[in-house]
Amino acid sequence: MDSNKAPNVTGVDSPGRRTVYSLCGMCAVRCPIQVEVEDGRVVWIQGNPHDKAMGTSLCAKGAAGLVFEYDDERPQYPLIRTGERGGGQWRRASWDEALDYIADKLKAIIKKHGGRAVCLSDRGGPFNDLTKAFVKALGSPNYFTHDCTCGRNAHHATQSLFGLGRTDLGMDIKNAKHIILYGRNIIESLQVKEAKDFIGALSKGAKCLYIDVRATLTASKATRFWMIRPNTEYALNLAFINVVLNEDLYDAEFVNKWVVGLDQLKAFVREYTPQWAEGVTGVPASEIKAAIREIAADAPAVIFHAGWMTARHHQSFYTSRTAHILNVLLGAIESPGGLIIGKGPGDYGLKGINKLVDRIPKVKEKRVDGVGWKFKHWDAGPGIMHLLFPAILSGDPYPMAAYFAYRHDPLSGFPDPEAVQEALNKLDLIVAIDVNYSETAWFADVILPESTYLERGNVIAEKKGPKPSLHLRDQCIAPRFDSRPAWWIFREILRRLGLGEYLDFESLEEIWRYQLEGTGVSLAELREKGVLSQVDKPVLRERLKDLKLKTPSGKIEFVSTMLSDAGLPSFAPFDEPPAKKPGTFNLVFGRVAFFAHAQSTNNPLLHELMSTNSLWINSKEAAKLGISDGDTVEVSSNGTKAKGPAKVTDFIHPEAVFMVHGFGRTVPLLTRAFGRGMADQRLMKGKLTDYDKAGGGNNMTETVVTVRKA
Numbered sequence: 001m002d003s004n005k006a007p008n009v010t011g012v013d014s015p016g017r018r019t020v021y022s023l024c025g026m027c028a029v030r031c032p033i034q035v036e037v038e039d040g041r042v043v044w045i046q047g048n049p050h051d052k053a054m055g056t057s058l059c060a061k062g063a064a065g066l067v068f069e070y071d072d073e074r075p076q077y078p079l080i081r082t083g084e085r086g087g088g089q090w091r092r093a094s095w096d097e098a099l100d101y102i103a104d105k106l107k108a109i110i111k112k113h114g115g116r117a118v119c120l121s122d123r124g125g126p127f128n129d130l131t132k133a134f135v136k137a138l139g140s141p142n143y144f145t146h147d148c149t150c151g152r153n154a155h156h157a158t159q160s161l162f163g164l165g166r167t168d169l170g171m172d173i174k175n176a177k178h179i180i181l182y183g184r185n186i187i188e189s190l191q192v193k194e195a196k197d198f199i200g201a202l203s204k205g206a207k208c209l210y211i212d213v214r215a216t217l218t219a220s221k222a223t224r225f226w227m228i229r230p231n232t233e234y235a236l237n238l239a240f241i242n243v244v245l246n247e248d249l250y251d252a253e254f255v256n257k258w259v260v261g262l263d264q265l266k267a268f269v270r271e272y273t274p275q276w277a278e279g280v281t282g283v284p285a286s287e288i289k290a291a292i293r294e295i296a297a298d299a300p301a302v303i304f305h306a307g308w309m310t311a312r313h314h315q316s317f318y319t320s321r322t323a324h325i326l327n328v329l330l331g332a333i334e335s336p337g338g339l340i341i342g343k344g345p346g347d348y349g350l351k352g353i354n355k356l357v358d359r360i361p362k363v364k365e366k367r368v369d370g371v372g373w374k375f376k377h378w379d380a381g382p383g384i385m386h387l388l389f390p391a392i393l394s395g396d397p398y399p400m401a402a403y404f405a406y407r408h409d410p411l412s413g414f415p416d417p418e419a420v421q422e423a424l425n426k427l428d429l430i431v432a433i434d435v436n437y438s439e440t441a442w443f444a445d446v447i448l449p450e451s452t453y454l455e456r457g458n459v460i461a462e463k464k465g466p467k468p469s470l471h472l473r474d475q476c477i478a479p480r481f482d483s484r485p486a487w488w489i490f491r492e493i494l495r496r497l498g499l500g501e502y503l504d505f506e507s508l509e510e511i512w513r514y515q516l517e518g519t520g521v522s523l524a525e526l527r528e529k530g531v532l533s534q535v536d537k538p539v540l541r542e543r544l545k546d547l548k549l550k551t552p553s554g555k556i557e558f559v560s561t562m563l564s565d566a567g568l569p570s571f572a573p574f575d576e577p578p579a580k581k582p583g584t585f586n587l588v589f590g591r592v593a594f595f596a597h598a599q600s601t602n603n604p605l606l607h608e609l610m611s612t613n614s615l616w617i618n619s620k621e622a623a624k625l626g627i628s629d630g631d632t633v634e635v636s637s638n639g640t641k642a643k644g645p646a647k648v649t650d651f652i653h654p655e656a657v658f659m660v661h662g663f664g665r666t667v668p669l670l671t672r673a674f675g676r677g678m679a680d681q682r683l684m685k686g687k688l689t690d691y692d693k694a695g696g697g698n699n700m701t702e703t704v705v706t707v708r709k710a
Contacts, residue, residue: 002256004701006451006478006479006482006483006484007484007485007488007507007508008475008478009457009475009507009509009601010037010227010507012475012476012477012510013040013477013478015040016038016039017036017037017038017040018036018037018038019034019035019037020034020035020474020475020476021033021035021048021050021354021472021474021527021528021529021530021531022035022453022472022473022474022475022476022530023453023458023461023471023472023473023530024045024058024061024062024065024334024453025065025435025452025453025454025473026061026062026064026065026068026453026596026599026600027061027596027599027600028123028124028125028511028596029191029192030125030461030471030473031047031048031054031058031059031062031191031192031193032047032048032050032051032054032530032531033045033048033058033062033223033482033530034046034047034048034049034056034530035048035454035476035662036332037476037477039608039659040477040478041477042066042069042476042477043062044066045058045062045066046058047062047192048529048530048531049282050529050530050531051125051193051530053196053197054192054193054196055165057192057196058192058554059190059192059593059594060185060593060594060606060609061594061596061600062192063604064594064603064604064605064606065453065454066070067453067603067604067605068604069454069455069477069480070450070480070602071603071604073437073602073669073670073672074435074436074437074452074481075434075435075436075437075441075447075448075449075483076449076481076482076483077092077093077449077479077481077482077483077559078091078092078093078094078095078098078446078447078448078482079091079098079446080090080097080098080101080339080445080446081444081445081446081448082191083696085421085424085430085443085444085445086421086442086443087427088345088442088667088668090447094486095482095492096459098446098448099489099492099493099496100347100496101446102429102431102445102493102496103493103496103497104253104316105402105428105429106118106138106402106429106493106497107497108428109253109401109402109428109429110138110139112401113398113399113400113401114139115138115139115140115365115386116139116140116141116142116363116365116368116398116400117140117364117398117399117400117401118135118138118140118142118388118400118402118403118404119135119140119142119143119144119368119388119400119403119404120134120135120142120143120144120212120403120404120405120406121143121144121145121385121403121404121405121406121410122144122145122146122407122408123146123147123407123408123410124146124147124382124667125461125462126243126461126462126463126471127458127459127461127473127486128143128145129355129356129357129459130356130486130487130490131143131210131406131486131490132356132357132456132460133355133356133357133359133360133490133502133503134404134490134493134494136357136360136363136502136505137360137494137499137502137503138494138497138499139252139363139365139561139654140363140365141363141365141366141367141368141687142368142369142379142383142388142400142526143262143354143381143382144369144382144383144385144388144483145382145383145385145408146385146408146410146413147164147382147683148311148383148384148385148386148413148691148697148698149311149385149386149413149415149697149698149700150308150309150310150697151166151307151308151309151310151311151422152311152378152382152384152454152695152696152697153165153307153311153312153316153319153320153692153694153695153696153697154306154307154308154310154316154320154532154695155379155695156317156377156378156379156694156695156696157306157318157320157321157324157695158306158320158324159379159558159562160321160377160557160560160562160563160570161321161324161325161328161551161556161557161558162324162549162550162551162556163549163550163551163557164342164380164549164550166306166452166466167342167464168275168341168342169324169339169340169341169342170339170340170341170342170464170465170466171194171303171305171338171339171340171578172201172336172337172338172339172340172466173194173197173201173303174197174201175187175201175301175329175336176201176206176301176302176303176337176338177205177206177207177298177301177302177459178207178209178295178298178301178302178303178685179198179201179206179207179208179209179302179303179305180208180209180211180295180302180303180304180305180323180326181208181209181210181211181212181218181222181305182211182212182233182305182307182319182323183211183212183213183233183307183309183312183447184218184241184305184308185212185216185217185218185590185591186198186309186315186532187216187217187218187221187593188216188218188590188591188592188593189308189309189444189590189591189593189595195616195632198221199221202221203254204568207294207298208221208222208223208224209222209223209226210222210224210225211223211225211228211236212225212227212287213227213228213229213230213586213588213652213653213655213658214227214578214588214616214651214652214653214656214658215227215651215654216590218595220707224287224291226281226283226287226653227282227652227653228281228282228283228653229280229281229282229577229653230577230585230586230588230653230655230656230662230701231312231313231577231701232242232280232281232282232539232576232577233242233281233319233575234315234316234319234322234574235272235276235277235280235281236270236277236281236283236288236322237279237322237325237326237572237692238272238277238574239272239273239274239276239285239288240292240322240326241265241272241273241322241325241326241329242269242270242272242273242287242295243274243288243289243291243292244296244326244329244330244385245265245266245269245329245583247293248287249292249293249296249299249329250298250329250330250331251300251331252331253329253331253544254300254331254333254543254544255328255329255331257544258328258330258333258549258555258556259546259555259556259558260553260555260556260557260558260559261557261558261559261560262333262558263397263568264559264570264571265325265558265571268430268571270573272574273285274286274289280448280574280576290477290680291394292401295330296330299330299331299332300330300331300333300337300338300522301332301334301335301337301338301340302327302330302332302337302338302339303327303332303339304323304324304327304328304332305323306320306321306323306324307319307323310697311390311692311697311698311699311700312328312697312700312701313577313692313699313700313701313702314574314575314690314691314692314693314699314701314702315572315574315692315695316520316692316695316697317692317694317697318571318572318694320661320695325351325558326337328556328558333543333547333549334540334541334543335540335543335668336540340465340466340538340549341466341541341548342464342465342466342499343464343465343466343468343538344462344464344468345462345519345534346466347468348534348535348539349467350468350519350520350534351518351520352462352519353460353462353515353516353519354472354514354515354516354517354518354669355435355515356459356503358497358503359362359385359428359502360502365384366389366397367380368388368397368398368400369383369384369385369387369388369391370387370397371383371384371387371392371696372401372541375566375634375696376565376566376567377562377563377566377694378696382414382521383495383689384388384688384696385410386414386698387417387689388400388423388693389420389423389424389688389689390423390689392423392424392426392427393422393423395424400427400491401427401428401429402427402428402429402431403424403427403429403431404431404432404433405430405431405432405433405434405438405441405444406433406434406445406486407433407434407435407438407450409434409436409439409441409598409599410440410661411438411440411443412439412440412597412598412679412681413598413681414681414688414698415681415684415685415687415688415690415698415700415703416509416681416682416684416686416687416688417439417679417681417682417683418682418685419554419613419686419688420688421443422479424443429444429445429446429695430444430445430446431444431445432444432447432448433446433448433450433451433486433489434447434448434449434450434585435449435450435451435483436599436602436668437669437670438598438599438655438667439598439665439666439667441665442667446456446482448484449481449482449483449484449487450483450484450485450486450489451479451483451484452479452483454475454476454477454486455475455476455477455479455480455483455485456473456475456479456486456488457472457473457474457477457485457508457512458473458487458520459487459508459511459512459515460512460515460516460526461473461683462622465538466538467533467534467535467538468533468534468535469531469532469534469538470521470531470532470534470535470584471530471531472512472526472527474527474529474530475508479565485508487503487505487508487511490503491503491504492581502697509523512526517563521533521534524678527639541632548661551598551637554574556572556657559571563694568693572694577662577702580655580704582624583624583706583707584659584704584705584706584707585617585654585656585704585705585707586656586657586701586702586703586704587619587635587637587656587657587658587659587680587683587684587701587703587704587705588656588657588658588701589659589660589661589700590658590660590661591660591661591662592610592660593600594606594609594610595610595660595662596662596663597661597662598661598663599662600668601662601663601670601672601673601676602671602672602673603667603672604672605675607672607701609661611672611676612644612645612676612677613644613659613660613663613677613678614644614645614646614647614659615633615635615644615645615646615647615657615658615659615678615707616649616651616652616657616658617633617646617647617648617649617651617652617657617707618648618649618650618652618653618654618656619648619649620654621654622646622648624706624708625707625710627646627648627707627709628646628648629646629647629648629649630645630646631645631646631710632644632645632646632710633646633707633708633709633710634707634708634710635657635678635683635706635707636683636705636706637683637684637704637705637706638685638686639685639702640682640683640685642664642678642679642682642683643678643710644659644677644678657705657707659677659678659680661680661681662675662676663677663678663679664677664678664679665679683703683705684700684703687699687700687702688704690702
């Protein structure tokens with residue numbers, strides 16, 4: 001195939017009106033969508049009506065996908081850096097030239113250091129069979145995702161109890177009677193299906209306890225809202241467990257059947273009373289007792305959300321772990337309105353899709369971040385990426401020389417981007433494959449423009465759930481610029497390295513047919529609806545007979561083998577956050593419903609809704625500092641400073657300040673977002689390798705900032 005000709009999915013150039021079922025790409029949720037195309041141009045996007053839970057609903061980000069497609073402020077052709085890294089000096093290159101440049105660099109690196117010296121990171125999710133296959137084909141174990149800044153603590157906490165991953169336990173929110181959320185801002189940091197299920201449950205009488213340092217839109221929907229002291233949710237959970245056990249509110253039949261370590265838990269929580277928790281969290285003991293009694297009365301149709309973005313503080317792992325312990329104590333496992341163990345095709349006697357990674361020999365090299373050999377209690381699949389950077393700097397356990405950033409922006413997503421740059425600058429090659437000019441792409445050696453989600457197809461995604469399902473991102477239109485889909489880019493690089501047999505497909509349809517072979521599902525029927533459930537009805541396992549858990553004991557391990565083997569406690573003593581000096585606060589960050597972090601801030605429509613961010617600060621604390629609403633304030637930490645407007649409000653805890661993440665962009669080609677707002681990650685100086693030793697996630701909200709009127 002001509003490397004300078006864009007590959008298109010069959011039928012994409014058809015004239016007239018067409019309906020295409022695909023998946024959104026405006027955030028990492030990837031909701032099913034229906035796209036209307038007229039004479040090669042997208043004219044309408046809505047939710048996919050074939051997905052009953054989704055319906056035609058779409059969030060503001062998804063609706064803004066149309067204007068993103070027809071905005072020109074994105075990479076349009078391959079670029080090769082000509083000046084210093086980050087200096088913004090580039091030259092246009094053909095695809096052949098750019099790919100040859102990358103391949104020549106990789107050949108030299110692999111000859112000198114071996115394939116293990118190459119790493120790649122992406123945002124994880126349903127399409128990573130492709131990126132994992134690319135890294136594996138190079139002979140490297142070093143595939144990473146962003147998850148150490150997101151859900152790793154919750155994932156590892158789930159594994160320590162059930163032997164299952166975070167996403168293996170689905171939440172039956174629509175049938176729940178009580179939902180407990182710890183900073184999980186389900187209305188603003190939203191997945192459309194989940195948000196609809198949440199509102200639907202509330203409309204049927206479900207209650208919600210929302211716990212956060214500030215009043216979000218989700219707090220406005222809650223039955224109870226507790227403005228808790230920063231980083232103290234673990235203390236609250238210990239008090240909840242204390243009451244559940246002391247008052248025999250737990251499901252004794254379920255617990256006696258499945259739990260290992262109940263007696264040890266009882267002994268551990270004896271001192272963690274609601275009265276003690278009141279002094280730590282600020283939540284009255286009477287409220288703690290009243291709430292947990294109400295929740296227990298609604299069991300087992302209750303959900304203690306173990307967290308989505310839980311890279312917060314050094315006890316986040318135990319916060320997530322105790323949330324799940326509460327789910328177990330109340331019998332909310334494999335029960336309607338509680339947590340449902342995800343089923344794959346094999347659980348229904350069906351064949352799953354064929355994986356690209358299975359075509360490639362196993363890599364025997366150990367991971368550079370130590371996960372799986374040095375840190376045996378962590379999942380080696382996506383690793384812990386913040387440990388990559390010190391390994392690059394030290395060359396221990398071996399040298400790293402090349403990095404691919406695929407749709408991932410660590411300079412926006414990780415704390416202390418200057419420390420990230422210092423490490424990346426030691427590499428011989430940095431390649432960014434993206435649809436945006438990310439901060440990381442601007443620091444790379446080569447930018448390869450990926451076609452947008454409307455201009456490309458992806459490998460088929462297979463998702464577990466109560467019912468396993470297949471999801472297709474289909475190409476809707478031809479690329480507007482000189483861009484390419486990821487499968488083609490990775491194939492072309494492997495071919496130039498003499499490794500083409502591992503991804504030797506001539507078209508995306510050929511990959512799809514390989515994936516579907518033997519499943520009984522045809523490509524035609526999948527494309528007809530975009531989403532296909534592989535069974536008609538979900539089946540719950542017999543919860544008192546066989547849950548098919550994957551712990552060493554086969555049971556739910558309150559006392560965890562995984563943690564004991566790593567020398568870590570199953571029940572960690574609570575560490576009270578240190579007192580802060582006047583004028584200093586814990587820095588907390590988050591989202592609004594119409595932004596997906598840094599990738600949204602330059603969108604023409606979304607930028608109109610919010611052109612900059614502000615610093616939420618408690619009214620009484622602001623008065624002490626002489627700060628009024630709208631004043632410009634200076635926020636500083638460890639020598640790093642930022643300025644922006646103050647939002648003075650009663651609806652944030654006095655010990656915390658908050659800003660929306662994704663601002664402070666430094667790429668001048670992003671004319672709307674350039675230089676606008678404050679970047680929270682730059683204020684997290686020294687936090688890159690400050691992490692939860694049990695869970696692996698970064699301790700982001702332990703960043704302490706000083707605030708003064710500018």
